Amino acid sequence: MSVQKFIVRTLLKLPDGILIKMSGGKPLAIDGRILDARTQFLAVQGAKQPSITTLDPAAARAGTAAGLSLLDDAPRESVAVRELSVLGPGGPLAARLYTPKDASGPLPGLVFFHFGGCVIGDLDTCHTFCAMIADVAQCAVLNVAYRLAPEHKFPAAVDDALTAYRWAEAHAADLGMIAGRIGVGGDSAGGYLSAVVAQEEKRAGRAGPALQLLIYPVTDWEWKGGSMDSCANVYPLTADIMSWFAGLYLNNAAEAKDVRVSPMKEPDLSGLAPAIVVTAGFDPLRDQGAAYAEKLKAAGVPVTYRCEDSLAHAFTAMTGVVPAAKAACEKIATDVDKALN
Template sequence: MSLQKFIVRSLLKLPDSILVKMSGGKPLAIDGRILDARAQLLAVQGARQPSITTLDPVTARSATSAGLALLDDAPRASVEVREMKVPGPAGPLDARLYRPSGNTAPLPGLVFFHFGGCVIGDLDTCHVFCSMISEIANCAVLNVAYRLAPEHRFPAPVDDAVAAYRWAAANADELGMIAGRIGVGGDSAGGNLSAVVAQEARRKGFEPPALQLLIYPVTDWAAKGGSMESCGNVYPLTAEIMNWFAGHYLNGPADYADLRVSPMKEADLSGLAPAIVVTAGFDPLRDQGAQYAERLKAAGVSVSYRCEDSLPHAFTAMTGAIPAAKAACEKIARDVGSLLRGAV
């Protein structure tokens, strides 16, 4: 463990009362919710650093990776990880396959896409979380690194996500997955891509996922008001950063209306895969995730929804620093296991 990481972890073990005093003297409350004391300290410290909007995308990727490395837990030791390539529409995509150690039987599967606004992030971004899902849900997880903008703008990440899921569904035996029990999931931009894959399966007639796991998903890139305003300045995702992501990812104003960009704009959500939708209380994306869950329910889709009220965006990468984030991620993993095994 690096000295910087040791200092950060030690600091975050202080009592909540001390952490709050170090973070302005009173708990941060927005929309009737109170931010976790550890997340509040991180938010205060994060606000003192230059925003990634002041960086070029390549520098922003390395800076974000370094910051998240201070907060994430260690991957689960009981999970085997295999580096591999997945065929993509423009060439092979880097991927990792996670399986519980010693389990050679076919397992339910999940194809997972990381967060990062389709601009930042990589396989390491969700490495720990994917290992948690594999261990707790007792399933195989395929973590796929899709192409990033601005080098590869829309629709490249969508095309990669669709191709990766379709390849996994067609090659279940090779992955040790059970055909027909393969879900798709992701957080933030990864949640957006997962929702789009579920919709594209119905539109294009390929095998639908058994599950769509949507963690604080982007469902409407043009969303305004509500939590986009009330939580618009909360670390680590701000409204300004969302605009920065959009400026790099999208080709122009017309893209906001594309169903493969904003799945919320699909008028008919009936017949889609069962969904687990989890939002964060202190997140600009909170309301659009909740609204998408409600629209899925209204369309007759089986939906499990909850908001982790005390947590910020990107909590899936904070499991080593915030106990509430770790507990939330473990609960998500249990829900995935239950649904993929047909217990829900």
């Protein structure tokens, strides 16, 4: 363990009251919610660092990866991990398969896409969370690293996500998965991509995934007001960072109206896969995630929705230092278990 990691983890073991005193003196309250003390401490420290909007994408990726490595828990030893690649439309995509070590026979599957605004992130971003899902839900999880912008702008990430899901279905036996019982899931940009995959399969007249796991998803890149304003400056995702992501991901602003960019704009959501939608209370994306869950419900789609009121965006990568984040991730994994098994 590095000295920096040791210091961060030692500080975050301090009592809530002390952490609050070190983070402005009073709990952060927005929209009737109180931010978790450890997350507030991280927010204050994060605000002291240069925003990724001041960096080039390569530096932003490296800086984010280094920061997240200080916060994440160790992956579960009960899960076997195998590196592989998926044949994508632009070439091989790095992937990682997680399978419970005590599994016998094929399992339900989940193709997972990491967060990062389609600009940052990699297989390590949600490594621990994918292992947790595989363990708790007793399923095989395929973590896929899709192409990133600005080197690969829209629709590269969408094409990769759709191809990865279809590849998993076609290679289910090799992956230890049950064909027809494979879901898609992800957080933030990964949630967005999962929602689009579910819609694209319907538009193509295919059966589609068994589940769509949407964790604080981007569902409308043009969304204004509400939590986009009230949580505009909350660590680690700000409204400015969302704008920066959009500027790098999209070829032009008009693309935000495309349903493959903003799945909320699809008028007919009927017949889509059952959904688990989880949002965070201190997140600019909170309201659009909740609105998409409601729109799915109105279309007759079975939906499990929950807002983790005390947490912020990217809590799936904070399981090593924020107990509330770890508990929230455990609940999500249990939801997946109920949905796929």
